[in-house]
Amino acid sequence: MSSTLLIKNGHIIDPANGIDKKADLWIEDGKIIAVGKHSGKADQSIDAAGKIVCPGLIDMHVHLREPGQEWKEDIESGSRAAVAGGVTSMCCMPNTGPHIDHAGIARQIIERASQVGLCSVHPIGAVTKNLDGKELTEMRELARSGCVAFSDDGLPIWHAGVMRKALEYSSSFGYMVIQHAEELTLTEGGCMNEGWISTQLGVTGMPVEGEDSMIARDIMLTRRADARYHVAHISSKRGVQMVRDARAEGLKVTTEAAPHHFALTEEEMLGFNVDAKMSPPLRTEEDRLAVIEGLRDGTIEVIATDHAPHHEDDKRCGLSCAAFGIVGLETMLPVSLDLVRNGVLSLSEMIAKMTSNPARLLQLDSGTLNTGSEADVTIFDPEATWIVDRETLLSKGKNTPWHGKQMTGQVTHTIKAGRIVFENGTIHG
Numbered sequence: 001m002s003s004t005l006l007i008k009n010g011h012i013i014d015p016a017n018g019i020d021k022k023a024d025l026w027i028e029d030g031k032i033i034a035v036g037k038h039s040g041k042a043d044q045s046i047d048a049a050g051k052i053v054c055p056g057l058i059d060m061h062v063h064l065r066e067p068g069q070e071w072k073e074d075i076e077s078g079s080r081a082a083v084a085g086g087v088t089s090m091c092c093m094p095n096t097g098p099h100i101d102h103a104g105i106a107r108q109i110i111e112r113a114s115q116v117g118l119c120s121v122h123p124i125g126a127v128t129k130n131l132d133g134k135e136l137t138e139m140r141e142l143a144r145s146g147c148v149a150f151s152d153d154g155l156p157i158w159h160a161g162v163m164r165k166a167l168e169y170s171s172s173f174g175y176m177v178i179q180h181a182e183e184l185t186l187t188e189g190g191c192m193n194e195g196w197i198s199t200q201l202g203v204t205g206m207p208v209e210g211e212d213s214m215i216a217r218d219i220m221l222t223r224r225a226d227a228r229y230h231v232a233h234i235s236s237k238r239g240v241q242m243v244r245d246a247r248a249e250g251l252k253v254t255t256e257a258a259p260h261h262f263a264l265t266e267e268e269m270l271g272f273n274v275d276a277k278m279s280p281p282l283r284t285e286e287d288r289l290a291v292i293e294g295l296r297d298g299t300i301e302v303i304a305t306d307h308a309p310h311h312e313d314d315k316r317c318g319l320s321c322a323a324f325g326i327v328g329l330e331t332m333l334p335v336s337l338d339l340v341r342n343g344v345l346s347l348s349e350m351i352a353k354m355t356s357n358p359a360r361l362l363q364l365d366s367g368t369l370n371t372g373s374e375a376d377v378t379i380f381d382p383e384a385t386w387i388v389d390r391e392t393l394l395s396k397g398k399n400t401p402w403h404g405k406q407m408t409g410q411v412t413h414t415i416k417a418g419r420i421v422f423e424n425g426t427i428h429g
């Protein structure tokens, strides 16, 4: 018995196919069968009048904490948070315990995510064993087990010789290396951007050169290796410019921005706000505007959250000792919609940065509404307003700088492989 789901009257935006129009979307047995007219009958329908219907969002930078730190987050809670935020595929970083530095762990994560059945999880394999920056992992083996890229995120690939080998080796089978760009000898002991606010608060800062010098080094190595290099969570003006120049030169350099880096500045730290502590840190207004310009002109192709859940105990211990990172899955879409409201991006351009662009970089078979593809679909009301309440977030992490703030734009339905997994605030597990 086949089953047909009709999403009617919505405004469909599918950047990969250049679709941006009011139309119906038909799904049968978990697959997209038609955008527009179709002669069949629907078993189930959703009225999407006034709403945007787009491919399920992809977040290519998430920390799921399983295995090893399940009190912070696990694959199930992370999947619930994801679909509440309209995300149907996410990539998880390897700084778990054990690390994703061998094939068995990667397979275990994929298996667990498919048992949960809400959101696809694609592991990012570690570049080095134990993430200690010294010895390369069996990268090809990790790729065979389902990893989609390589990174030591949480930490930089600090050793230049190891980075060179990683770039050369991964590019031999078309994979990219994702760098958490931070020169630790410059940022050690720092807990926020170095500048007048860190001075005023009397805390150690992380100079922007910590990020910039690593990006500069890596671009030189990428040129030499003719490899694919991706800068995670770019936050600095010079960093964006270096990526822009490298791309103009024809190098295979890409980058992503996190919503907090284009929405907030280091001023959030005033009052010793631990929920604005992350790495790279929130920077100056000049940096924020440069990230926005990078998004506008296409230098930055992807929006990704760097979702980093922590337990209260790791956060409520003073600015210097608090863990780095904030949760982001459930606020990614409304925060990013500000780029559309402010005229930086069209809705289609913004959606591309969370669907078809990351899918292309990671060679994922998702991020479009292609006929015949698996029906991962997100429906959102761009005008609906809601207040972020850390207590009602589905992530186990409550560390958000947006607690108590009003968001405009709300996910109403998330559909995974044709099944409604999130509907008006409720998860259908």
Ligand SMILES: [Zn+2]
Pocket (backbone or CB within 6 Å): 153, 154, 155, 180, 232, 233, 279, 280, 306
């Ligand atoms: Zn990172």
